Amino acid sequence: MSKINEVKELVEAGKSKKIGTAVQVALDAGSQPGDILQAMVDSMSVVGDKFSAGEIFVPEMLIAAKAMSKGVDVLRPLMAGDNSSSLGTCIIGTVAGDLHDIGKNLVSMMIESAGFTMVDLGVDVSAEKFVAAIKENESVTLVACSGLLTTTMPALKEAVATIKASGLTGFKVIVGGAPVTPEYAAEIGADGYAADAGSAAVKAKELVG
Numbered sequence: 001m002s003k004i005n006e007v008k009e010l011v012e013a014g015k016s017k018k019i020g021t022a023v024q025v026a027l028d029a030g031s032q033p034g035d036i037l038q039a040m041v042d043s044m045s046v047v048g049d050k051f052s053a054g055e056i057f058v059p060e061m062l063i064a065a066k067a068m069s070k071g072v073d074v075l076r077p078l079m080a081g082d083n084s085s086s087l088g089t090c091i092i093g094t095v096a097g098d099l100h101d102i103g104k105n106l107v108s109m110m111i112e113s114a115g116f117t118m119v120d121l122g123v124d125v126s127a128e129k130f131v132a133a134i135k136e137n138e139s140v141t142l143v144a145c146s147g148l149l150t151t152t153m154p155a156l157k158e159a160v161a162t163i164k165a166s167g168l169t170g171f172k173v174i175v176g177g178a179p180v181t182p183e184y185a186a187e188i189g190a191d192g193y194a195a196d197a198g199s200a201a202v203k204a205k206e207l208v209g
């Protein structure tokens with residue numbers, strides 16, 4: 001089995017203790033960090049499909065998520081950019097009622113590598129907490145809201161509406177997450193949308209630059 005496939009299988013099986021070494025072995029064997037990351041993202045899709053099919057349940061999803069996070073920890077230093085932070089501060093969080101953070105963390109990592117200073121509010125972030133963070137932090141140029149559940153799309157809408165109604169200015173709002181479409185992003189008044197972490201970084205630069 002190729003080293004990268006081993007990483008894929010360990011994520012699917014939720015083997016947190018083995019994943020760090022497996023990622024390192026894949027890197028040492030010449031795999032690119034981006035390819036290893038993509039393999040882990042693919043694993044999470046497989047896990048989601050198995051959950052949909054009733055083959056696995058929430059605990060299995062959770063241990064797979066933990067394994068992926070451990071794998072990402074090994075890749076993080078290799079994916080980071082120059083950290084010059086010249087594009088200002090980006091506030092990021094997963095919206096209220098939503099506990100998914102892998103995608104948000106990847107988006108955070110890539111936006112950081114594009115030159116932003118990140119302030120990560122974590123998961124289950126209320127609209128008011130986003131607004132408070134914009135007030136508390138200096139030179140906020142971007143607010144990024146993540147939503148992974150169809151049931152939390154209204155929370156995404158509320159976050160954008162509350163941020164826009166706050167009267168605060170000087171930043172753009174970008175939204176994303178699996179159920180979010182460019183049309184929905186536009187409909188709720190977001191300034192930008194991106195489908196994945198790589199394009200989120202490109203869009204972030206475009207919005208702020």
Ligand code: B12
Pocket residue numbers: 041044045046047048049051052058059061062064065097098099100101102103104106107144145146147148149150151174175176177178179193194195196197198200
């Ligand atoms: C892992 C996981 C969990 C873990 C999360 C752990 C964690 N720390 O994140 C746990 C076990 C907690 C969980 C719980 C639940 N989950 Co869940 N989960 C998943 C799973 C398998 C993987 C998600 C993931 O990490 N994907 C990998 C990342 C890299 O992809 P991503 O999140 O989509 O992010 C990318 C893009 O969307 C985008 N992006 C994301 N955020 C942002 C933000 C911005 C600003 C931008 C620009 C882009 C962007 O860029 C990211 C990187 O490329 C998905 C299945 C799937 N196919 O996604 C189900 C899934 C999302 N979960 C689902 C469900 C139903 C649930 C539960 C309701 C289950 C239950 N019965 O309790 C609960 C809800 C808990 C809650 N209140 O949030 C459904 C959602 C269905 C729907 N359409 O609403 C899915 C799709 C599974 C399924 N097929 O049914 N889950």
